[in-house]
Amino acid sequence: MFGIIRPCRNRLSKQLREAWLAHLCGLCHALRDEHGQLARVVTNYDGLVISVLVEAQSERASRRTAGPCPLRAMMPAKISIGSGAQLAAAVSLVLASAKIRDHAEDGDGAFANARFAGVGRRVATRWARQGASTGDSIGFDTTVLTEAVLRQGDLERGIGVGDSPLLATEPTETATAAAFSHTAVLADRPGNADALAEAGRLFGRVAHLLDAVEDLAADRASGAWNPLLATGTSFEEARRLCDDAVLGVRLALKEVDFTDQRLAHALLVHELEAAVDRVFAQHADPTAPQAPDLPRRNWFVGCGIASFLFCTGQMCCRKEYNDPWDRKKKEGFCRRDNCCNECCGDCCGECGCRACEGGLNCGCRACCRSCDCDCSC
Numbered sequence: 001m002f003g004i005i006r007p008c009r010n011r012l013s014k015q016l017r018e019a020w021l022a023h024l025c026g027l028c029h030a031l032r033d034e035h036g037q038l039a040r041v042v043t044n045y046d047g048l049v050i051s052v053l054v055e056a057q058s059e060r061a062s063r064r065t066a067g068p069c070p071l072r073a074m075m076p077a078k079i080s081i082g083s084g085a086q087l088a089a090a091v092s093l094v095l096a097s098a099k100i101r102d103h104a105e106d107g108d109g110a111f112a113n114a115r116f117a118g119v120g121r122r123v124a125t126r127w128a129r130q131g132a133s134t135g136d137s138i139g140f141d142t143t144v145l146t147e148a149v150l151r152q153g154d155l156e157r158g159i160g161v162g163d164s165p166l167l168a169t170e171p172t173e174t175a176t177a178a179a180f181s182h183t184a185v186l187a188d189r190p191g192n193a194d195a196l197a198e199a200g201r202l203f204g205r206v207a208h209l210l211d212a213v214e215d216l217a218a219d220r221a222s223g224a225w226n227p228l229l230a231t232g233t234s235f236e237e238a239r240r241l242c243d244d245a246v247l248g249v250r251l252a253l254k255e256v257d258f259t260d261q262r263l264a265h266a267l268l269v270h271e272l273e274a275a276v277d278r279v280f281a282q283h284a285d286p287t288a289p290q291a292p293d294l295p296r297r298n299w300f301v302g303c304g305i306a307s308f309l310f311c312t313g314q315m316c317c318r319k320e321y322n323d324p325w326d327r328k329k330k331e332g333f334c335r336r337d338n339c340c341n342e343c344c345g346d347c348c349g350e351c352g353c354r355a356c357e358g359g360l361n362c363g364c365r366a367c368c369r370s371c372d373c374d375c376s377c
Contacts, residue, residue: 004210004275005045005267011274012266018078019263023048023055023088025066026080030089035130039089042096042127046207047088049267050179053196054084056264057187057257083138083186091179093131094142097124098149140182148175156225161232166241168227169208176204195255199268202245202252206272209242210279217283235280242276297325 104120148171180200302325
């Protein structure tokens with residue numbers, strides 16, 4: 001799991017934010033309770049999606065009250081428990097162990113030191129064993145994950161310019177498909193397994209490609225292997241592949257029989273779309289021609305223009321505005337990270353939300369948050 005799902009609090013209703021936090025804390029506690037404090041460091045945003053999917057197919061949510069935590073401002077909270085949190089923990093441990101082992105073998109960063117590399121290998125071995133143990137307790141064979149990781153290196157060595165980058169994403173797709181599919185088993189909804197496997201496969205594709213985009217500049221500079229560099233895939237083609245996969249996830253989820261799909265839909269449809277937008281916006285195509293620098297305004301003139309832009313709301317609400325000092329294109333604050341999601345403009349008017357019916361829908365999710373409607377679009 002790569003940590004690409006980072007929901008903005010402005011895109012989730014209060015109820016969905018609390019549910020999301022319950023799954024995040026539930027994953028953290030499952031790791032601690034079964035494998036010790038050190039295991040909690042593998043808690044990740046993408047892993048909790050597995051717990052969300054189990055609950056979304058179940059008849060009722062399983063919760064318990066957890067004590068104060070520094071990351072919750074020392075406040076207690078209801079957290080998710082049960083097989084969903086255990087599956088998320090097993091997957092997170094096994095994939096984290098593979099990542100650490102890979103870094104240790106390559107001598108990356110601190111692992112260039114032989115002593116640290118040895119510690120890394122021991123931790124990786126321990127986490128792989130613990131993840132397998134938790135997986136066995138809920139009927140999930142983590143071998144499919146470890147085999148996928150081991151297959152990655154052999155695949156990369158055989159990929160060259162002109163090949164599809166999807167050859168490199170196959171192991172990740174296989175691993176995430178298996179994890180997503182098993183959520184149907186845990187929720188006793190076997191009919192959902194195939195559709196969830198497809199959603200998981202495409203989710204893994206997006207995660208792998210976005211990871212490649214984020215690492216592209218650094219890998220180009222260091223000479224490290226990158227699927228986009230190795231295959232000569234353009235930024236435009238990588239974006240097309242991501243957009244197609246996001247659409248595929250949306251369509252696959254429509255085939256799943258959910259009990260309550262709201263949080264799963266928000267994370268795997270809207271937040272996945274936001275992740276693609278964010279990564280491609282933050283990491284410009286290194287091969288694209290750069291625009292010439294414009295003369296920079298002096299400090300006083302820039303401050304005056306900045307005050308005007310702020311007071312007139314252009315810095316906040318406009319999709320684009322020119323920086324007061326260097327004149328470069330910037331995105332409005334409330335538009336960053338796709339915080340003003342356009343979903344409401346498409347479907348929220350059908351949910352009975354008074355804000356929508358009253359003509360207050362401005363294209364932002366504020367109207368949906370007031371009624372907690374399910375955008376299902």
